[in-house]
Amino acid sequence: MTRTLYIVSTTVFWLVVFGLGMTSALWNPGEQGDAQAQGKAVTLAELARHAAPGNCWMAIRGSVYDLSAYLPAHPSPPDIVLPWCGKEATEAYNTKTKGRPHAPYADELLAKYRIGTLAKAH
Incomplete structure (x- = not known):
């Protein structure tokens, strides 16, 4: 059970990190323009x-x-x-x-x- 929780939470973490990196231009008007x-x-x-x-x-x-x-x-x-x-x-x-x-x-x-x-x- 602990191993499954670790794998799921690690996967979710990296998906969130990747998703934020892809959308940072939407949040930072200085990079847009x-x-x-x-x-x-x-x-x-x-x-x-x-x-x-x-x-x-x-x-x-x-x-x-x-x-x-x-x-x-x-x-x-x-x-x-x-x-x-x-x-x-x-x-x-x-x-x-x-x-x-x-x-x-x-x-x-x-x-x-x-x-x-x-x-x-x-």
Whole structure:
């Protein structure tokens, strides 16, 4: 009886784990996203219109991110980040303006806020 219970409970456990893994995109809106928005080309002029704390877009490594919702949670003081709202901020992001790179976790977190790509200037 104990062996049967063990086999059944282990099987159910792995089915639940597998099922949750398959449906995690439904639960995490940061991983979802409108496919059209993910590929949206944002010009420098449009980027510049989003330069306020409550409306903060940044271009980093060719992608554009809407960081408005994240700014209150950012570990550094706002005056470190806010000057880069509405701008191309790759160098600032890569060096944290102090010559130190962000941790890999920051790159993973950044991906959740991607809204498009920076349009090439003609």
